[in-house]
Amino acid sequence: MRRLATSLPLGLLGVLAPLAAVLTPVPAAAAPAAPAExxxxxxxxxxxxxxxxxxxxxxxxxxxxxxxxxxxxFHRLLGEGIGTLNARTAYEQTxxxxxxxxxxxxxxxxxxxxxxxxxxDDERPGMTVRKAAGHYVASVFSKVTGSGGRTALFSTxxxxxxxxxxxxxxxxxxxxxxxxxxxxxxARNDLVSHKRELTFLHFSLPDKAGHDHGFMxxxxxxxxxxxDQLLGVVLDAITARPRLRSRAVVVLTSDHGGQGRRHRDxxxxxxxxxxxxxxxxxxxxxxxxxxxxxLRDPGTRRPSYAGRQPVRNGLVANLVTQLLGIxxxxxxxxxxxxxxxxxxx
Numbered sequence: 001m002r003r004l005a006t007s008l009p010l011g012l013l014g015v016l017a018p019l020a021a022v023l024t025p026v027p028a029a030a031a032p033a034a035p036a037e038x039x040x041x042x043x044x045x046x047x048x049x050x051x052x053x054x055x056x057x058x059x060x061x062x063x064x065x066x067x068x069x070x071x072x073x074f075h076r077l078l079g080e081g082i083g084t085l086n087a088r089t090a091y092e093q094t095x096x097x098x099x100x101x102x103x104x105x106x107x108x109x110x111x112x113x114x115x116x117x118x119x120x121d122d123e124r125p126g127m128t129v130r131k132a133a134g135h136y137v138a139s140v141f142s143k144v145t146g147s148g149g150r151t152a153l154f155s156t157x158x159x160x161x162x163x164x165x166x167x168x169x170x171x172x173x174x175x176x177x178x179x180x181x182x183x184x185x186x187a188r189n190d191l192v193s194h195k196r197e198l199t200f201l202h203f204s205l206p207d208k209a210g211h212d213h214g215f216m217x218x219x220x221x222x223x224x225x226x227x228d229q230l231l232g233v234v235l236d237a238i239t240a241r242p243r244l245r246s247r248a249v250v251v252l253t254s255d256h257g258g259q260g261r262r263h264r265d266x267x268x269x270x271x272x273x274x275x276x277x278x279x280x281x282x283x284x285x286x287x288x289x290x291x292x293x294x295l296r297d298p299g300t301r302r303p304s305y306a307g308r309q310p311v312r313n314g315l316v317a318n319l320v321t322q323l324l325g326i327x328x329x330x331x332x333x334x335x336x337x338x339x340x341x342x343x344x345x
Contacts, residue, residue, distance in 0.1 A: 044325060045147060045148060045149055045197060045324055045325060045326060046323065046324050046325035046326075047247060048197070048247055048248070048249055048281070048282075048323045048324055048325075049191075049195075049196070049197060049199075049244060049247045049248040049249070050197065050198050050199070050248075050249050050250075050251065050320050050323050050324065051191065051199045051201065051234065051238070051248060051249070051250045051251070052103070052198065052199070052200045052201070052250075052251045052252075052316055052320060053200075053201045053202075053203065053231070053234070053250060053251070053252040053253075054100060054103060054200070054201070054202050054203070054252075054253060054254060054255055054313075054316075055203045055206060055227055055252065055253075055254050056096060056156075056157075056202065056203060056204040056206065056207035056254065056255055056256075057204070057206045057207030057208075057210045057211075057215065057254065057255070057256060057257065057258050057263065058206050058224065058227075058254035058257065058274060058275060059206075059210075059215055059216060059220075059257040059258055059259075059270060059273075060085035060086070060257070060273060060274065060275045061216060061270075062206070062216065062220065062221050062224040063075070063078075063085065063224065063275065064085070065216075065221060066221060066224060066225055066228070070225050070228075071224065071225060071228040072228065072232070073228045073229075073231040073232040073235055074224075074228050074231065076235065076279075077231075077235075077250065077252060077277045077279045078277055079285065080279055080285055081250075081277050081278050081279030081280070081283055081285060082277070082278050082279075082283060082284055082285055082286050082287070082288055082291060082342055082343070082344065083252075083275065083276055083277030083278060083279075083287075083288055084275070084276055084277075084287060084288045084289055084297075084311050085273075085275045086273060086289075086297060086298065086299075086310075086311075087253060087273070087274050087275060087276035087288075087310065087311040087312060087313060088272055088273065088274065088298060088302070088303070088310045088311065088312045088313070089254075089255065089256050089266070089271075089272045089274055089312070089313055090102045090108060090109050090312070090313070090314060091108065091109075091266070091302070091303070091304055091305060092108065092109040092110055092115075092119075092266065093109055093119065093264075093266055094255075094256040094257070094263050094264065094265070094266045094268075094271040094272050095121040095255070095256060095263065095264060096121050096157070096159075096207070096255050096256070097118050097120060097121045097159060097162060098116075098118045098119060098120075098121065099255035099256060099313055099314075100160070100163070100202075100255055101116045101118040101129060101162075101163070102116065102312075102313065102314035102317075102334065103140075103253070103255075103313055103314055103316040103317060104139045104140050104141065104163060104200075104316070104317055105129070105137055105138065105139050105140070105314075105317055105329060105331070105332060106140070106314055106315075106316075106317035106318045106328070106329045106331075106332025106333060106334045106335060106336060107137070107314070107331065107332055107333055107334065108305055108314070108333060108334070111132065111133045111134060113305075114331070114333060115133070116129050116132065116133055116137050117129065117132030117133035117134065117137075118132050118162070119132070121159075122159065123158060123159045123161075124162070126165075127162060127165075128162065128165050128166040129162070129163075129166040129167075130166060137166075137331060138329050138330040138331055138332075139163075139166070139167050139170055139317070139329065140198065140316070140317040140318075140320050140321060140329055141153070141163075141167045141170030141171045141198070141200075142167050142169070142170035143170075143317075143321055143326060143327075143329045143330070144170070144197055144198045144320070144321070144324065144326065145169060145170045145171075145172065146170075147324070147326040149196075149197035149198065149324065149326075150172050150194070150195065150196040150197055150198075151170065151171055151172045151173075151196060151197065151198040151199070151200070152171070152172055152173040152174070152175070152187075152190055152194075152196050152198070152199050152200070153171050153173070153174050153175070153200045153202075154175045154177070154183055154186065154187040154190075154199070154200070154201045154202065155175070155176050155183075155202040155204075156176070156177065156178050156179075156180055156183055156202060156203070156204040157176070157178075157202065157204060158176050158178075160174075160176060160202065161174075161176070172196070173190065173194075173196075175187070180203060180204065180205050180227075180230060181230065183201075184201075184203075184230045184233050184234065185233075187199065187201050187234070188233050188234060188237045191234070191237055191238075191244070192237050192241060192244070197324055198320055198324070201234070203227050203230065203231075205223040205224075205226055205227050205230075206220060206223045206224050206227060207258070208223070209222070209223035210223075210258040210261065210263070211261055211262075212261075213261075214260055214261050215257065215258030215259055215260065215261070215263070215270065216258075216259075216270075220258075231252075234250070235250070238250070238280070245281070246281055247281050248280050248281060249278065249279070249280035249281055249282070249283060249323050250277075250278070250279045250280050251276075251277075251278050251316055251319055251320065252275065252276070252277045252278075252279075253274055253275060253276045253277070253313040253315075253316060254274040254275060254313065255274070255313065256271055256272070256274065257270050257271050257272070257273055257274055258270060258271060259271060266302075267302065269300050269302075272302050274313055276288065276311045276312075276313060276315065278319070278340075278342055282342070283342045283343070284342060284343030284344050285344060286343075286344030286345075287344075288311050288340070289311065290344065290345055291340075291341045291342070291343065291344055291345050292311075292340055292341050294308065294337075294338050295308065295309055295310060295311055296308040296309065296310060297310065298310040305333070309334075312334050312335075314333075314334035314335070315334055315335040315340065317329045317332055317334070317335070318332055318334065318335035318336055319335060319340055322335075322339045322340065
């Protein structure tokens with residue numbers, strides 16, 4: 001890893017220039033038994049450590065407004081890693097639970113089109129992804145665990161219990177702590193003390209500030225700056241330890257942006273545009289679109305799932321399995337056709 005960059009790569013500066021439905025859950029049916037996950041001998045784990053970070057409600061404009069001095073750790077990822085500030089959420093919705101389900105499964109939302117079926121964003125005790133889809137749905141957690149790896153999920157929102165209920169054997173450790181600073185402390189200690197192939201960490205300060213005060217309000221931008229400080233705790237833990245420094249890769253994205261105090265309108269650019277950045281051992285620097293011509297920078301558009309795709313937050317699932325060398329998540333669509341190139345052209 002290189003020293004902290006003081007400016008963004010030219011490829012990302014080009015991305016910064018453009019910054020300027022809901023389905024009823026399918027009733028649970030008599031679903032077939034879950035297919036057996038790959039055994040530890042089915043794929044050889046690469047030895048990487050992946051830290052997937054979702055910053056709930058992160059409008060990329062806040063990162064550029066804060067600049068390198070106000071958000072040094074976000075800008076470190078952008079300067080030293082490969083990414084874009086012009087990625088997309090799932091096409092169908094711009095809310096939390098559906099988009100995180102896409103990150104974890106690599107699927108679209110619509111269950112009638114092969115999606116995971118999570119179309120709600122409130123706590124529904126007893127509901128699972130399997131019930132939503134009407135059949136078993138594999139996740140990055142079940143794939144990693146089935147391949148002999150270890151996982152953990154740390155979140156600030158109790159409704160993330162949906163995922164623990166859905167993949168109880170896939171998520172090795174599940175922690176909900178609504179105090180973000182305490183959650184990051186627990187996650188950081190777990191990262192340095194336990195050998196896990198996948199740690200999924202969920203930040204939510206920007207989302208709360210957006211709902212309370214308005215997305216891109218002074219309070220919201222301050223919440224993004226505070227999140228940057230917490231992100232620094234994770235990055236410092238990685239760079240300070242040779243075991244992690246030589247193996248860890250951070251994948252950072254968001255479930256949605258926001259405008260006003262809302263983000264449900266999936267046709268608004270401020271809601272469906274999110275960042276997507278990869279940083280760490282073996283990762284180059286530059287723009288994801290320039291390095292991956294199979295993907296198309298959408299400008300300000302909101303592409304469907306037809307044709308060349310933009311970078312989507314749902315790429316997280318298959319990027320994790322790519323980094324770990326264990327093949328795609330069964331049944332996934334987003335990022336399933338070709339691996340992401342993580343070095344500049």
